[in-house]
Amino acid sequence: MKNKKNELTKNQKIVLDFIQKxxxxxxxxxxxxxxxxKGLKAPPQVYRAxxxxxxxxxxxxIESLNxxxxxxxxCIEPNGTIFSICKSCxxxxxxxNADLAKFLSDFKDMNGTQFSGFNLELFGxxxxxxx
Amino acid sequence: MKNKKNELTKNQKIVLDFIQKxxxxxxxxxxxxxxxxKGLKAPPQVYRAxxxxxxxxxxxxIESLNxxxxxxxxCIEPNGTIFSICKSCxxxxxxxNADLAKFLSDFKDMNGTQFSGFNLELFGxxxxxxx
DNA sequence: AAATATTTCGTTATATTATAACACTACCTT
DNA sequence: AAGGTAGTGTTATAATATAACGAAATATTT
Numbered sequence: 001m002k003n004k005k006n007e008l009t010k011n012q013k014i015v016l017d018f019i020q021k022x023x024x025x026x027x028x029x030x031x032x033x034x035x036x037x038k039g040l041k042a043p044p045q046v047y048r049a050x051x052x053x054x055x056x057x058x059x060x061x062i063e064s065l066n067x068x069x070x071x072x073x074x075c076i077e078p079n080g081t082i083f084s085i086c087k088s089c090x091x092x093x094x095x096x097n098a099d100l101a102k103f104l105s106d107f108k109d110m111n112g113t114q115f116s117g118f119n120l121e122l123f124g125x126x127x128x129x130x131x
Numbered sequence: 132m133k134n135k136k137n138e139l140t141k142n143q144k145i146v147l148d149f150i151q152k153x154x155x156x157x158x159x160x161x162x163x164x165x166x167x168x169k170g171l172k173a174p175p176q177v178y179r180a181x182x183x184x185x186x187x188x189x190x191x192x193i194e195s196l197n198x199x200x201x202x203x204x205x206c207i208e209p210n211g212t213i214f215s216i217c218k219s220c221x222x223x224x225x226x227x228n229a230d231l232a233k234f235l236s237d238f239k240d241m242n243g244t245q246f247s248g249f250n251l252e253l254f255g256x257x258x259x260x261x262x
Numbered sequence: 263a264a265a266t267a268t269t270t271c272g273t274t275a276t277a278t279t280a281t282a283a284c285a286c287t288a289c290c291t292t
Numbered sequence: 293a294a295g296g297t298a299g300t301g302t303t304a305t306a307a308t309a310t311a312a313c314g315a316a317a318t319a320t321t322t
Contacts, residue, residue, distance in 0.1 A: 009270065028308070042273060047309065052270095063194035064250065066279095066308065084240055087247070095240065103234055107253070109215055109226065116218070117254040119195065122238070124246040140288095140299060159279070173302065178280065183299090197279065197308095 156198030
């Protein structure tokens with residue numbers, strides 16, 4: 001067993017806490033400056049926490065934004081992420097659609113081999129930006 | 132009309148040419164060092180060419196790799212990209228699957244609004260790496 | 263408990279990726 | 293030929309991310 005108490009460390013909790021409180025994807029250096037008063041003073045501290053949080057599924061990275069969001073815990077697919085991203089304001093929400101998740105999980109390439117993970121980013125315009 | 136002869140400029144051709152000759156996604160600074168003998172000496176020259184090439188659909192960016200690939204010209208969906216990426220060697224191929232492309236293009240969120248674009252990255256292990 | 267291994271930590275430095283800004287050039291349109 | 297737009301070359305710098313190292317904390321084995 002790697003870790004008896006499967007708990008997050010102090011730094012990991014601090015970073016997760018900040019991400020969860022944000023209602024938008026946050027950037028690593030934004031996290032850094034916002035938690036610096038809690039003792040995290042250098043990029044590696046943030047990136048290390050992020051790495052762990054992503055590994056355990058608490059956080060996802062939005063690749064096209066170089067930003068991070070908390071998992072909304074409705075993740076249907078453990079190995080895949082689906083996000084809708086507003087092209088105008090970057091507002092991002094995790095999409096929980098069983099059909100879509102199943103379609104992607106079951107998808108096989110030409111050779112019939114299945115994939116082990118996926119990341120889908122859907123771009124559109126959010127309600128507020130349309131209005 | 133913006134540009135009568137809808138042609139690529141010299142720099143754009145140089146960059147596209149290099150990307151097309153590569154059999155893997157290439158990084159911007161790798162492009163830069165490889166075409167420096169052709170006169171492109173600073174990052175903005177490469178990034179500007181890339182921007183244009185992406186705009187006209189000749190090149191796609193692989194977000195999770197910060198890399199660029201030439202469109203294989205079998206793009207089914209003009210506003211969406213689908214790539215399979217080998218987790219082990221980064222070998223990337225554009226996936227041309229009509230069903231999947233249609234499913235994604237037609238996908239609507241909870242409110243019934245359609246998206247204007249998407250980017251799907253499928254992660255797996257390529258033939259060579261499996262062997 | 264002591265010894266060992268593993269993970270995390272704080273820190274400095276640096277690598278990698280990408281853009282701002284500015285003056286200038288080439289070309290297209292009228 | 294005059295004006296507009298897009299592209300160019302350049303310098304500098306911003307933004308994102310990791311390498312490396314030794315110390316500290318936590319787990320596991322003895």
